[in-house]
Amino acid sequence: MSAVEFSINTLKIFLLWFSIVNVVPVMLWVERRAAGLIQDRPGPNRVGPFGLFQAIADVIKFFWKMDPVPKHVNRFLFLIAPILSLIPASLTLAALPFADKMVIWGREYQLQVSDLHVGILYMLAIGSLGAYGILFGGWASNNKYSLLGALRASAQMISYEIPLGLAACGAVLFFGTFSLRGMVFMQDGTLFGGLLPKWGIFFQPLGFLIFFITSLAETNRVPFDLPETEGELVAGFHTEYGSMKFAMFMMAEYMNLATMSGLMTAMYFGGWHIPYVSDATLLSWLGGSVNLLAIVQLGVFFFKLYTFLLIYVWIRWTLPRFRFDQLMRVAWKNLIPLSMINLIVTAILLYFWEMR
Amino acid sequence: MSKEWLICGAGIMTLASALMVVLSSNAIYSAIGLLISLFGLSALYLLWGSAFLSVIQVLIYAGAIVVLFVFVVMLLDMSRVVQTGKGPGWFTTLLVTGTGWIFSLFLLRALNRGNFAGAIEHKALGSISVLSKILFREYLWPFEVLSVFLLAVVISAYCLARPESLDNSGSDGVSIKGPKGGRS
Amino acid sequence: MDLYLPIAILFIIGAGAGLVIIGLSSILGPRNPQATKLSVYECGVTPEGSARIPFKSRFYLIAVLFLLFDVEAVFFFPWALVYRESVRTGDAGLLFAMLIYMGFIALGLVYIFRKNVLELD
Numbered sequence: 001m002s003a004v005e006f007s008i009n010t011l012k013i014f015l016l017w018f019s020i021v022n023v024v025p026v027m028l029w030v031e032r033r034a035a036g037l038i039q040d041r042p043g044p045n046r047v048g049p050f051g052l053f054q055a056i057a058d059v060i061k062f063f064w065k066m067d068p069v070p071k072h073v074n075r076f077l078f079l080i081a082p083i084l085s086l087i088p089a090s091l092t093l094a095a096l097p098f099a100d101k102m103v104i105w106g107r108e109y110q111l112q113v114s115d116l117h118v119g120i121l122y123m124l125a126i127g128s129l130g131a132y133g134i135l136f137g138g139w140a141s142n143n144k145y146s147l148l149g150a151l152r153a154s155a156q157m158i159s160y161e162i163p164l165g166l167a168a169c170g171a172v173l174f175f176g177t178f179s180l181r182g183m184v185f186m187q188d189g190t191l192f193g194g195l196l197p198k199w200g201i202f203f204q205p206l207g208f209l210i211f212f213i214t215s216l217a218e219t220n221r222v223p224f225d226l227p228e229t230e231g232e233l234v235a236g237f238h239t240e241y242g243s244m245k246f247a248m249f250m251m252a253e254y255m256n257l258a259t260m261s262g263l264m265t266a267m268y269f270g271g272w273h274i275p276y277v278s279d280a281t282l283l284s285w286l287g288g289s290v291n292l293l294a295i296v297q298l299g300v301f302f303f304k305l306y307t308f309l310l311i312y313v314w315i316r317w318t319l320p321r322f323r324f325d326q327l328m329r330v331a332w333k334n335l336i337p338l339s340m341i342n343l344i345v346t347a348i349l350l351y352f353w354e355m356r
Numbered sequence: 357m358s359k360e361w362l363i364c365g366a367g368i369m370t371l372a373s374a375l376m377v378v379l380s381s382n383a384i385y386s387a388i389g390l391l392i393s394l395f396g397l398s399a400l401y402l403l404w405g406s407a408f409l410s411v412i413q414v415l416i417y418a419g420a421i422v423v424l425f426v427f428v429v430m431l432l433d434m435s436r437v438v439q440t441g442k443g444p445g446w447f448t449t450l451l452v453t454g455t456g457w458i459f460s461l462f463l464l465r466a467l468n469r470g471n472f473a474g475a476i477e478h479k480a481l482g483s484i485s486v487l488s489k490i491l492f493r494e495y496l497w498p499f500e501v502l503s504v505f506l507l508a509v510v511i512s513a514y515c516l517a518r519p520e521s522l523d524n525s526g527s528d529g530v531s532i533k534g535p536k537g538g539r540s
Numbered sequence: 541m542d543l544y545l546p547i548a549i550l551f552i553i554g555a556g557a558g559l560v561i562i563g564l565s566s567i568l569g570p571r572n573p574q575a576t577k578l579s580v581y582e583c584g585v586t587p588e589g590s591a592r593i594p595f596k597s598r599f600y601l602i603a604v605l606f607l608l609f610d611v612e613a614v615f616f617f618p619w620a621l622v623y624r625e626s627v628r629t630g631d632a633g634l635l636f637a638m639l640i641y642m643g644f645i646a647l648g649l650v651y652i653f654r655k656n657v658l659e660l661d
Binding site for chain 3: 402407408412415416419420421423424427428431484485487488489491492493496499500502503504506507509510511513514517
């Protein structure tokens with residue numbers, strides 16, 4: 001690999017990472033404006049047009065706040081816990097296929113950090129490490145509320161990891177590959193003579209539903225936000241955190257949310273494909289320019305990703321929160337058996353489909 | 357050539373953090389050492405060409421087993437445990453691990469399995485589909501027996517950590533619903 | 541190896557961003573520590589007792605069960621990868637292999653449901 005290639009690749013990785021990090025300020029604004037809209041109040045509307053600069057103001061405020069390290073905490077763990085939750089959140093986006101490829105100076109660059117053979121398994125594995133930031137943060141804080149929040153969070157995350165994996169396994173079963181890029185390529189085209197786009201959701205509806213519910217729980221969103229219930233636990237595992245250290249937990253949470261949305265887009269909603277328009281047709285419309293195609297594909301991918309993020313916000317301001325025992329019951333008694341049934345039904349249907 | 361260096365680096369990382377597990381007197385630092393050690397092992401698998409094993413290593417060991425350990429550390433009242441001792445100390449640790457290491461080297465030589473280069477070149481480990489075909493054809497029976505075994509483990513795990521017996525004995529146990537027991 | 545170098549770069553970017561953010565915020569923020577700011581945050585109530593309270597063993601049991609079912613779930617992945625290809629060649633063996641395997645997992649699930657392990661109170 002030449003030096004030029006290496007630097008372009010590094011730049012590409014940074015830009016892809018940055019595009020996911022950018023979800024954070026956007027969501028800071030969207031979440032509050034949407035909350036205002038849903039609750040019939042204006043929301044932040046003073047800073048800039050439509051309050052658009054509110055997110056920037058928030059970030060600046062976070063940086064210029066005092067960053068206290070209380071006396072009673074375990075100093076080392078208290079400091080590294082936010083980084084420990086940011087690193088897995090950054091690493092999971094490695095397997096996300098943003099778009100096909102770009103050609104720069106006669107060299108192809110895939111618009112994906114790395115097309116791993118073990119793509120989806122890698123995402124699940126790194127995703128399961130997200131619990132450590134929360135666990136260590138809660139324990140190091142040496143505060144009852146933090147510890148309770150951390151315990152709740154970890155019990156919840158590990159319980160929902162199994163249905164998440166099994167639901168993803170349904171998609172693997174159908175597509176026959178771990179590579180998310182491969183999955184997206186297989187969703188190009190239409191079904192039943194042009195009636196429906198050939199998307200994963202039409203083959204794995206139950207799998208998608210389970211995956212979606214589980215992704216809410218894995219990212220600690222409402223109705224599964226028990227780790228940070230403000231009425232019971234002050235703020236949960238990050239009660240003692242302030243300034244940017246607190247913001248980093250939030251950053252990791254939103255990045256995980258974006259990665260989950262991207263994963264659902266790639267697995268169930270055709271990734272970068274526009275419905276009813278195949279890649280080849282689009283390429284001919286754009287005059288055969290691969291780079292233009294990649295830009296359109298990026299746009300489509302992010303459109304789908306942000307649609308999912310909007311749905312998350314919508315759910316947050318619509319549903320009430322579960323109780324902890326209900327949460328565990330949903331995971332073990334409903335979602336795990338359902339995802340196993342989903343696997344069996346998919347396997348049997350595939351058997352007859354392939355046996356024709 | 358750089359691959360050998362990476363393997364050496366990952367190996368040193370694994371061993372150094374494993375030493376940290378033994379030597380640290382704080383249980384949570386031991387857990388962190390174990391975590392780093394498992395990542396080193398996972399990197400070693402990756403460098404030996406088995407991406408699948410490497411990812412499974414992270415998923416099961418780093419993502420599940422160490423979470424369990426950290427759970428236990430948090431569940432117990434660690435202030436009592438931390439103060440009990442300072443760990444075995446450098447000299448004892450090095451003596452024990454060194455003896456074990458030399459012994460296992462001799463064992464490997466005696467079994468004539470010291471050919472690590474051959475293990476690295478084993479192609480079946482690299483391809484996941486080849487691996488799963490071997491698993492579900494040649495090792496189908498062990499695989500099915502494993503499910504019975506895991507069922508037995510589920511039952512025995514329940515019997516060992518039966519909630520009724522433990523909850524009653526530990527009267528100072530606190531429910532997760534709130535600091536003062538679950539009224540919410 | 542080309543597949544995993546980008547991940548190492550991503551790791552460096554993520555960890556570096558974390559360190560830079562923490563460093564910047566400690567430089568930019570004011571430093572005005574007071575005893576109340578540095579005490580345990582319990583919404584104004586004076587903290588009582590240690591935060592290191594023992595918890596119910598049920599959470600330990602849930603973690604053990606998660607571990608076991610995670611191990612069981614991992615075996616689905618290699619199976620799912622080759623299943624379709626294998627069925628295409630007319631081999632139904634994999635389907636029955638997994639049905640038996642899943643039957644035992646279901647037995648384990650039914651057992652923990654019957655024992656009310658998950659009824660947290």
